[in-house]
Amino acid sequence: MPVPDPLLTPTITATPPVGVPPWRPQSLLVPAVLGGVLAVTVLGLVNAGRLDQSRSARLALLGTGLLALGARIAVTLLLTPSVGGPARAVGAAAGVLTWLTVRGTQSRPFRAYELRGGEPARLFWPGLAAIVGFGVVEAVLLAVLLAWAGR
Amino acid sequence: MTAPEHRHLDRVAALLDLGRPEQALAELGRLPAGPAGDIRAFRLRAAALTELDRWAEVADTARYGLGQGPDAELLGRLGLALRHLGQYPSAERALLDALALAPHSAWLLTQYADLCLLVGQTTKAESLVARAAAADPVSPAVYASRYQLAYATGDRRGAEQVAREFLGRYPEHPSALALHGLAAAGRGRMGVASRSLGQAVAQDPTGAAAAEAAWETRVYAHPLLLPLRPLYRLGMFPTWLIAVGTLLVLNLLGWAPAALAAALCWAAYCVYSWVAPPIVRRLVLGRWRG
Incomplete structure (x- = not known):
């Protein structure tokens, strides 16, 4: 009996579902820098849902986001005990690190979505809301922690 | 089929080569019932409908033609049509049936590779494109699939290189021009992109995707967007x-x-x-x- 060619065996079980269009992962860099870790993590998780990504990809993003947030708080408390100024740069750097995970996990699925003829959704209003909303949440969280730490 | 009927089908094939699918369909409509049911007529009709992106009709034509017996080209057309209709598992079945009949067909292998790319199976697509390239390295379908693969893996330079090679070998091929334009647009060279895509549309006025891309690049070549050129050229990061x-x-x-x-x-x-x-x-x- 001839051995079946592994390349010519069926591997496609379903057509990817058509839902809400995803955002371009590269575009999430803007909320990452201006809004910080929380903004890019939440937007990234929403985008992962829109791209129908696996649970492991979502957990990787959530884990990176939590780690980056922890690192951002620790660095701010230890080195730059303030909410503005250098602490803002630390927040932006942590946001960029989280965005690198978004880009790493979502670029290929997004390009496959584009090859299927899909158009990206507009990020302007959700991005702005995330920058303002989560930026404020992060600043308040830091202020509370700084007050609690007596700085 | 008689000699005049064969000549009639040759004329249809010539019209398709000239990029006139609508005229080809009209010629096919003039065939009497007997030759119109010939497998070659079904292949030509499916090819003409493919050029016009009339996918539901491509699928119907291929199915009618396949009623006469298995045929690799018609199965390939059916797979292509089902892919465009969003029925990926059925498209895969049709393409695998076609490849069972013609396992070394570069066109079928690239069709299957393109389908795998759409569902994110890039590793499998890579192997299929390699096999297609080994079978026929200078086939336009192979160049197009190599471009798609490079794009899907984020290799923008690789995609541009393939587009250049493709255009170098087929300077007037609409797909070569369109891919060259798309690669240039991806690297922020909107002037080059607009020219190449404009030429692609001129070569193949029925190509809806190239026409849309040409329109988009014309938008991005607008003077108000000149300040954004460095951003597109360098990339966001x-x-x-x-x-x-x-x-x-x-x-x-x-x-x-x-x-x-x-x-x-x-x-x-x-x-x-x-x-x-x-x-x-x-x-x-x-x-x-x-």
Whole structure:
């Protein structure tokens, strides 16, 4: 009996579902820098849902986001005990690190979505809301922690 | 089939080669019932409908033709049509049936590779494209699939290289021109992109995707979007690195007013990059409608 060619065996079980269009992962860099870790993590998780990504990809993003947030708080408390100024740069750097995970996990699925003829959704209003909303949440969280730490 | 009927089908094939699918369909409509049911007529009809992106009719024609017996080309057309209709598992079945009949067909292998790319199976697609390239390295379908693969894996330079090779070998092929234009657009070279895509549309006026891309690049070549060229050319991440690096250096040098001015300029540039393209698109569309 001839051995079946592994390349010519069926591997496609379903057509990817058509839902809400995803955002371009590269575009999430803007909320990452201006809004910080929380903004890019939440937007990234929403985008992962829109791209129908696996649970492991979502957990990787959530884990990176939590780690980056922890690192951002620790660095701010230890080195730059303030909410503005250098602490803002630390927040932006942590946001960029989280965005690198978004880009790493979502670029290929997004390009496959584009090859299927899909158009990206507009990020302007959700991005702005995330920058303002989560930026404020992060600043308040830091202020509370700084007050609690007596700085 | 009689000799005049064979000549009739040769004429249809010649019309397809000339990029006149609508005329080819009209010629096929003039065939009497007997030859119209010939497998070659079904192949030509499916090819003409493919050129016109009439996918539901391509699928119907292929199925009718396959009623006469298995045929690799018609199964390939059926797979292609089902892919465009979003029925990926059925498309895969049709393509695998076609490949069972013609396992070394570069066209079928690339069709299957393209389908795998759409569902994110890039490793399998890579192996299929390699096999297709081994079978026929200079087939236009192989060049197109190599481009798609490079694009899907984020290899923008690789995609541009393939597009250049393709255009070098087939300087007037509509797909070569379109892919060259798309690669140039991806690297922010909007002038080159607009020219190549315009030529692609001129070579194949029925190509809806190239026409849409040509329109998009014309939008991005608009004078109001000139300030965004560096962003498109460098890519988002390197541009941000340059901006953040500049701000850091200015701050380290203690030039606070310059750093503040640079930060404000950068913020304004970011907002402009978000807001300007949709506005220009609306402007251009409004002018065309007017």
